[in-house]
Amino acid sequence: MAADPLTDRFIGALARRRATGEAVAGADCADACVAQLREWGAQRALVPDDLWLAELRVPETMAAAGFDVVMWPSDRGWRELLGLDHAPPTCAVTVPVRAVAERGTLVIASSPTHGRSLDAVGWWHLAVLADDRIDGTLAEALRATYPPGAAAASGVSLVSGPSRTSDVEKITTYGAHGALAEHVVVVRSSRSG
């Protein structure tokens, strides 16, 4: 498969943001997700009830591999979703609506099946991104996210790498309040055919 230049740039930018990424064919996406959960040592996955993810058989494959799959929306309380009270180490899965090649930024929009806090409540953040959603610049991605005349999502998060803080001695420490690590599985579509 020929490489898509935007995808390559995006994955390169992810590395600068201390995140990781890989491009896979649709058929390999679910396995790539499972491999990442294993690498992190997650026991539970918090997964949006998303049609495309289901088509890619992501939740199904994770459950078959022995992970506790919790679908969003979930009736579990915030304490459990936030990982309190000895909840198992959880990876949040997201499906970004756009991404920015220049700076490795994910654009994640809220909906009933995709909470606005989703990626920040888990210990790890695994994003599954269609490669035709990658834009060159932030301005392009935001124009596509907020088309004139259409209703905007109530919550949109621009996420550029794992959560970090430099508040102790100006040295970067990861996993402050959001995800400790971020991995993006880019699913190749017709464009990279």
Add this chain to the structure above:
Amino acid sequence: MTIPVTYDDGPPLRARTQEAVADDQLRANLRSTAASWTAGREKMRAEFGFDEMRDRAREIRRDNIRRLPELLDRLEERVRANGGVVYRAADRDAATRYVLDLARARGARLVAKSKSMATEEIKLNEALEEAGLRVVETDLGEWILQLAGQRPSHIIAPAVHLNRTQVAELFRAESGEDLPDDREALVAYARRRLREDFAAADIGVSGVNLGVADTGTLCVMENEGNARLVTALPRIHVAVMGAERVVADWDEAAHILQLLPMAAIGDDASTYVNLVTGPRRDGETDGPEELHLVILDGGRTALRGTEFEEALHCIRCGACLYSCPMWRTVGGQAYGSPYSGPIGAVITPLLEGTSSPRGSELPFLSSLCGACHEACPVGIPLHDLLVRIRGAVSTPVHRRERRGARIWAAAWRRPLVYRAGVRLTRLGLRVLGRDGWITKLPGPAGRWTSQRDLPTRWPPTP
């Protein structure tokens, strides 16, 4: 430069700065902080075209402020259309009262906050705590300060003056646990501890970096993820925005959202930008049920059309602080204002007036070297503004000094008076001197000789 010391309200500026200068720990922390900022800025110049982006940012902000009333109206209209409530607060008290009344009306007990300079400005925490609410700062640096009972020393890096040993001591006292002096362990403890509060908070309070007028979207930038949880989990989200923080559309927003972290911390993006366009919609299980936007004027719009208008261009990145030799020496707390550094020395008097102690002192806490202007991502001529504000300060000390300067100028314009003055001074020096040197002058001149000796004739006798 003279920093007057005439004030009765708390320790005067001179005492605060002297205390800061004597604190070796603080100075070492400030030095390393400023050095890492400088390195980051060089990287942004070389790799991301910071200087070119700056020109466009300056145009954007100039245009935003020229069109401010129109943009604010549009923002307000769009936020309402999105299901939010908008309150325009004329001053600090009105803003605080609004949040307090809302908290009371909803029976709130716990407020989770993400870092916000506007809420520091209106002293929201104090007001809420006085009313019996528990307020938790969830930004790690702010939480550390809350535990330490201190005020922020930098706009974006509030606890930059404390090191890990000091932080570990605070956390141990808070938790009763035996925590190591290890950064990862300290951050993990804060994460676990603050999640308890995210799960229980009734109200989330955030600031607003930018309001996008076109869509009524509030942008909240951060690196930790706490602002996301503050804006997504509690039932009520209150966003407090300075009235000048509005841009027209997403092209402008995209530019500023990229430039701000470049200027602030030498990074090409902040980890999280939370874009809030109204409360949660039908079927959504997170996001606040109520969104309140408090637009704080507090003296801002009165600056439009004056010689100080450019102060409103500020995007609160903190770059001028790091670049400032004064701030690098004394840190932010010595300023005694939520806004420190060059921008603090400019907007504190502009928003509070020049008659208060800090309003009249701060414009003089600068060597006018202009490094702040060079560092500013929107090109505010901070050193010029400082000079203009100094001209507007009129306390008894300043009036006395100006009178002295006028007499001096008048004398030096007349050769006879000038020569007579020089002779008189020489004579005086010889009378006061011993063995060709003066080691102690009387009165206010004693400050000069407290640091050095003065020869009675030139060249001095060895």
